[in-house]
Amino acid sequence: MNKGLxxxxxxxxxxxxxxNHQPLVYLDNAATTQKPQAVIQRIVDFYQQSNANVHRSxxxxxxxxxxxxxxxxxKVQHWIKAAKPQEIIFTRGATEAVNFIASTYGADHIQAQDEIVVTVAEHHSNLVPWQQLAKACGAQLKYIKVDAQGHLDLQDAAQKITARTKIVACTQVSNVLGTIFPLKQIAALAHQQGAIVIGDGSQAVPVMAVNVQDLDVDFYVFSGHKMLGPSGIGVLYGKEALLQALTPYQYGGEMINEVDWEDSTFSELPSRLEAGTPNIEGAIGLGAAIDYLDQLSIRAVTQYEQKLMQYLLPQLQALDDVQLLGSEDWTQRTGIVSLNLGNIHPHDVATVxxxxxxxxxAGHHCAQPLMRFFNVTATVRASFYIYxxxxxxDRFVAALKMAKEFFEQ
Incomplete structure (x- = not known):
């Protein structure tokens, strides 16, 4: 059903x-999205009508x-086209999901002289865990470059991913550039060398159709709050065989099957990887967000964002002294734009x-290596969504012009 945007x-x-006595224009959607009344009400309904612990009574x-x-x-399974619901593990967010993989699969499989490959565009959440794992195990961390337009360099990827590579971590959409990365091709390159692939879908799942089976990623992570859901709920997708082989990340609560004096046995998936009382209302709120987006249709969401970028990018390119990061092709990006306005500090622009x-x-957007790659310390980021x-x-572009005039006086 297409509700229409x-x-x-x-x-x-x-x-x-x-x-500040002005009608709100919210352009920080890459950080978190606003919540529709349907999601808010669904959480209220749970608390008022069904609040209880799960699986235990x-x-x-x-x-x-x-x-x-x-x-x-x-609902999450169907949204990302996973094969089975037990391949969906609820976490606190994408950050915890990546740390989950690094602390379980990574700790069990990475040894000295192994390689972990990431891109220069990774959010710190999909970089620092691998950086720390490499340091702890004596492995080498390698970076895939992007070109001047912010496109991932597949030739560089083919050179960086070698027979020694054990893990490749790659975002599907850059949270700074808005550029769509060829995650499926990265997965193919990794699998040719026997490595596993972790896809970060935090910026992709809210705005484009995702099929984890077609992408052939081994793990895939995202957060609910970036797709109209509540904070504190995220998703770790993993291929069933890989999840089944993981050492549990935490112990206690529902993940236990039987506890004896000396040892314990653990439940089947997904319970064995979800210790303790989960974020029940968060998961239900995420399900409501999926229902809302499903009514709009994800294809319509993608097309709408592209139309916004088709309208915006020429206006930004026409402004004097604007440095725009990322692709100039609106078909190759989502609704995220990062820019600098002359020599004006991004924080000053954001304040105006x-x-x-x-x-x-305004800031480095938890992507400092990418900032250094483009030789900037920070940018102004405007990120657009369905509302x-x-x-x-028009108001955004006019405000940029006003900021430029104000600081150039």
Whole structure:
């Protein structure tokens, strides 16, 4: 069912407020998205009608909570086209999911002289865990470059991924550049050398159709709060055989099968990798976010973001003294743009925009190696989503012009 994107902004209560006496234009969606009333209400309904722990009791409330929690898992499975619901492990977010893999699969498989390959565009959450693992094990960390337009260099990838490579970690969409990376080709290169692949879908899953089986990634991670869901809920997808072989990340609670004086046995997937009481309402809220996006259709979301970029990019390119990072081809990127405005510090630009009710982000965006690669210390990042409009773009561009005029006086 396609609900249609027209006027969906009214579904988001926070977007009706003012900031600094100006109508709010929210352009920090790569950091977190706003929540539609349907998601907010779904969480309220759970607390008011079904609040109980899951999997542990035969009482009515617990059975209802368990059913809703597992329904959310099935929704995630279908959203990313996983083969089975037990391949979906709920975490606190993408960061915990990557640390999960590094602390289990990584610790069990990486040895001295092995290689771990990442891209220069990785978010710190998909870089620092591998950096620390390499240091702890005596492995080598290698970086795949991007070109001047922010496209991943597949030739460099083919050279960097060797027979010594055991893990390749690659984002599907850069949180700084908005560029779509060829994750499927990276997975093929890695598998040719016997390595596993971890895909970071944090910026991809909210805006484009994802099929983890077609991508042939071994693990895939993302966060709920970047796709209209609540904070504190994330997803680790893994191929069933790989998940089954993992040493549990944490112990206790529902992941236990039987405990004796000296030893314990553990449950089957997915419970064996979800210790303790989970974020039940977070998972249910994520399921509601998927329902909302499914009504819009993910194809319509992709097309809408591309239309916004098709409208925005020429206007930015026409501005004097603007350094725009990433691809100039709107078909090769999502709704994320990072730029610098002359010699004006990004924080100053962001402050001027905030005075006008326009919320962007300024800084290194948890991607300092990429900043160094492009020889900048920070950028202004504006990230667009389904509730943003051409009118929002007009206000954003006008505010950039005003900032430039203000600081050049």
């Amino acid at each position: 027209k006027n969906c902004k009214k579904d988001f209560p926070l977007l009706s407020r003012q900031v 035969v009482n009515t409330l617990s059975l209802q909570a368990t059913e809703q929690y597992e329904q959310a898992r099935s 925009l905030d005075f006008q009710g326009i919320e962007v982000r 943003n409009t051409k009118e929002d773009i």
